[in-house]
Amino acid sequence: MFSLRRLTSYLIRGVLVLAAGAMVLLYIQGSGGPPLEPWHTEKLDAEFTAGKADEIRDFDAYLRLEDEVFRQLQEEVYAHTAIGPGYALVRYSTGSAADPRQHRPDWNRSFELTAEVPAGGVLLLHGMSDSPYSLRALGETLNGLGYQVLGLRLPGHGTAPSGLASVRWEDMAAAARLGMEHLAARVGQKPIHIIGYSTGAPLAINFALDAGQGSASPIPASLVLISPAIGVSPAAALAVWKRRLALLPGLGRYAWLQIQPEFDPYKYNSFATKAAEQVHRLTRVVSERIAALGGSGSSRKLPPTLVLKSAVDATVSTDAVVDGFLKHLLPDRHELVLFDINRYAVKSTLLVDDPGPLTARVMTDATLPFAVTLVTNEDPESTMVVARQKVPFSAEVSMLERLDTAWPRGVISLSHVALPFPPDDPLYGERPPGNEDVLFLGQMSLQGERGLLKLPADWLLRLRHNPFYAYLERRVVEWVADPRAHGE
Numbered sequence: 001m002f003s004l005r006r007l008t009s010y011l012i013r014g015v016l017v018l019a020a021g022a023m024v025l026l027y028i029q030g031s032g033g034p035p036l037e038p039w040h041t042e043k044l045d046a047e048f049t050a051g052k053a054d055e056i057r058d059f060d061a062y063l064r065l066e067d068e069v070f071r072q073l074q075e076e077v078y079a080h081t082a083i084g085p086g087y088a089l090v091r092y093s094t095g096s097a098a099d100p101r102q103h104r105p106d107w108n109r110s111f112e113l114t115a116e117v118p119a120g121g122v123l124l125l126h127g128m129s130d131s132p133y134s135l136r137a138l139g140e141t142l143n144g145l146g147y148q149v150l151g152l153r154l155p156g157h158g159t160a161p162s163g164l165a166s167v168r169w170e171d172m173a174a175a176a177r178l179g180m181e182h183l184a185a186r187v188g189q190k191p192i193h194i195i196g197y198s199t200g201a202p203l204a205i206n207f208a209l210d211a212g213q214g215s216a217s218p219i220p221a222s223l224v225l226i227s228p229a230i231g232v233s234p235a236a237a238l239a240v241w242k243r244r245l246a247l248l249p250g251l252g253r254y255a256w257l258q259i260q261p262e263f264d265p266y267k268y269n270s271f272a273t274k275a276a277e278q279v280h281r282l283t284r285v286v287s288e289r290i291a292a293l294g295g296s297g298s299s300r301k302l303p304p305t306l307v308l309k310s311a312v313d314a315t316v317s318t319d320a321v322v323d324g325f326l327k328h329l330l331p332d333r334h335e336l337v338l339f340d341i342n343r344y345a346v347k348s349t350l351l352v353d354d355p356g357p358l359t360a361r362v363m364t365d366a367t368l369p370f371a372v373t374l375v376t377n378e379d380p381e382s383t384m385v386v387a388r389q390k391v392p393f394s395a396e397v398s399m400l401e402r403l404d405t406a407w408p409r410g411v412i413s414l415s416h417v418a419l420p421f422p423p424d425d426p427l428y429g430e431r432p433p434g435n436e437d438v439l440f441l442g443q444m445s446l447q448g449e450r451g452l453l454k455l456p457a458d459w460l461l462r463l464r465h466n467p468f469y470a471y472l473e474r475r476v477v478e479w480v481a482d483p484r485a486h487g488e
Contacts, residue, residue, distance in 0.1 A: 034259050039092050039160035040270060042076040044069050047163060048155045050174040059150075059182035062175065066110060066153065073159045089263040089439075092160070097439040100265035107133035107266055108158030111151045113143035120191040120221065121183035122480065124151040125176060127198025127229070128275050131158040133266035134197055135226075137422050141473055142480065148186050152179045154200075156275075161262065164272035165255055169203070169282035176203050177216055184218045191221030193480045197420055198315070199279055201228030202286040205325075208302055209289050223305040224476050227313065227416045229283055231320020260456060264441060266427065287320075290328045305334045306479040308472055310414035311355035312341055318358055322368075331369035331392050337475060338362065339468065340376035341413040344383045363388070366395040373475075375403070375468060383407045385468065408467050419472060421465040428464035 046068040048056060056062055077092050087093035091100070100106050108131045122142050124135040132151035139149040155175055156167030183192050196204030204223050210216035253259070257276055260269035307326065309318055318338070326334055340359055362372050373389040383406040389399040408430070423430040425442065432440040442464055466472060 034261075036253070036256075036259070037092075037262075038077045038080045039262060040162055040165075040256065040259065042160065042162055043166060044072045044076065044159055044163060046072050047159075047167075048171065048175055050168070050170045053174050056178070059178050062178050063110060069159060070109070077160050089261070091262040091265055098263045098265050103265075107131060107136055107151075108153065110153040111136075111139075113139060113149040113151075114186075115143060115146050115148045117146070118148040118187045118190055119146035120193065120480075121148045121150070121187040123176070123179050123183055123192065123194045123204075124149065125179075125194065125196040125200030125203050126152075126154060126157065127200050127227075128279055129157070129161075129164060129268040129271055130198065131266045133427075135195060135200075135420055137425065137469075138195060138420060138473065138476060141477065145477065145481075147480070148183060150179050150183055152176065154203075157268075158266075161268040161270040161272060164268065164275040166274065167278065169199075169278045169285075172199075172203055173206055176207050180207065180216070180218060180220075192218055193222045193224065194220045195224040195226065195476070196228065197226045198416070199229045199282065201225040202230065202282050205286050205302070206282070206289070209286075212301060220303045222303045222479060224479060225305060225307045226419050226472075227309055227316065228307060228321060228325075229279055229316045230287070230325045231283060231317035263439075265439065287324050290325055293328060302329055302333075304479070305329070306337065306475065307335070308337045308339075308419060308475070310339045310416065310419065311359055312413045313416045315416035318355070322362060326370045327368070329369065333370075335371040335373065336362065337373045337375065337472075339414045339419070339466075340374055342383070342407040342411060343377040343380045345407060345410075346412045363390060363397070364395045366393060368392060375471065377407070378402070387471065403468065403471055405468065405470070411463060411467060413463070414466060414468075415463045418463045418466045419469075422469040422473075423465050423467055425465050430465060430467070 046065060048062060048065055048069075052065075056065055078094055081087070081090065081092040081094070083093050083095060088096050089098050090096050091098040093099065095102070100108050105111060111132055122139065124132065124139050126132055126134045132153050135151060139151050143149045152175060154167075155171040156163030180192065180194075194204040194207065196202070204220070204225065207216055208220050208223060211219040255273050256270060257273050258269070258271040262269055305326075307321055309321060311318060321336065326336060338359060341355060359374055359376070362368065363374055369392050371389065371391050373387050375385060375387050378384045378386045385403045385405055385407065387399075387401040387403060388397045389401070390396060391398050421428045426433040426438060427441055429440075429442045431443070432438070
C-alpha cells in the first residue's frame, strides 16, 4: 500500500511538472517575436456587425457607418504612428508609400460603379484579410460592359488587422445581404450575379442557399467563385483553442497566427487567430448545407456556378471543391476551370506535391456532373498554353483551345492570391508601372543575403498576378453575360 501511495505521489508530481513546463513553454512562445502595434491592438467599435442590422437597414446607412469606422482608424491608428523616411513602408504612417489614402479612390473602401441603363448587377465579395481592391479589375471590366457593380468592403477589412480579431462570418454575411438588396433596388428585375474570391466564395454560396430557401433575396443569376475557400486546412479547427489561450495573462500574442510588417496598402499581412476560426466555421457551415441538400429536386439547385482555381493552392483545398461542393450539385449547370502548373519548367523531382494525380482524375472521371477546363502546357516540351475542356459525364476532351500565350520565364505555377490580378496591375503585376514614386509589390527577381529586406522571403516567392488573366476575364464575362447557356 505504501508503495502504491508513493507511486501515485510521483505520478501527480510528474503531471504537475509537465503542466508547469507546458505553461512556461506557452508563455515563451506567446511573448516572443515582433511587438504588437496599434493596428493590432486598437478595436474599431464602430464597425458593422450582424447585431447592428436592425439600425443599419440599407447600404447607404452601411456607407455612413463605414465613414465612421475610417474616422476611428485615423484617430486610433494613423494618429499614433510615426512618420518619416524610416516609416516609408509602413501602411499606417501618414504619407508613406504604403499609405492607401495617398491614392484616389481608396480601394479599401466599398465602391460602386454605376451604369446608366444597367444590363444587370454584380456584387464583388473579397477574401479574408483582403479589400475591395482584389476584384477591382473584374469590376471595372464588367462595368464597362454595362453592369452596375458593387465592390463591398466586408466588416473587419480595409482598416487595420485588429478588425480580424473580432469579426464573425455572420457579420460578413449580413453585409452581403445589404449589398444584394442595394443592387436589386438599383437594377430592378435585371439579373444580379455574385463574384466571390477566397472567403468571399462561401459567403456567395451561403447567400445563394438562403435565397433559394426564401430567407434572402434576390436569387443570384449566377455565381463566379475564384480560389474558393470551400475546404481549408484541418489545422484551422485548432484556431479556437489558440484564441482561448490568448485570454490568459501573458499569452496575448496567441490571438495572432501571424504578425508581419504592414506594408501592403490593400491587404493585411498579419492574420488573427479569430479570422482562421471564422473561415473554418463558415466553410463547415456551407459544406454541411451542401451535403444536406440531397435528392434531385429544386432543393439542390444552385445558380450556374463557375469555379476558377489554381491546381496548387497553399490556402484552400482543390479536392474539397470537387468532392465537397461540385459533385453535390445538379448536373449540366456548373464548370471548374483549373490552372495547372508549368509542366515545362518544373520536373517532378523538384516538386513536394505534384498536382498531376488531381488534374488527371478530374479530366478522366466520366462520372463528374460538371464541365472541366484544364489550362495547361500544350505538351511537356512547350511553354505554350492550351485550354482542354470536357463536358459533364465524359472522360474525353471535347474542345481544345490554343490561348496564344505562354508561361512567363521563371513562373512555375499560379497561387491562391494570383488569379484575380492582371499582369498590368500597378501594385501586384508583372512589372512596375513606370513611376518610381509608386509602391510596387509584384514580380521581383531579387537575390542576396537573407534578412536584408523588409519583405519576407516567402512573400516574395508567391506569384501575385495571373499571366492568364485575359482568359479568366473572358470566361467570367461570358458566364455572367449568358447564365442560361449553363443550364439556367
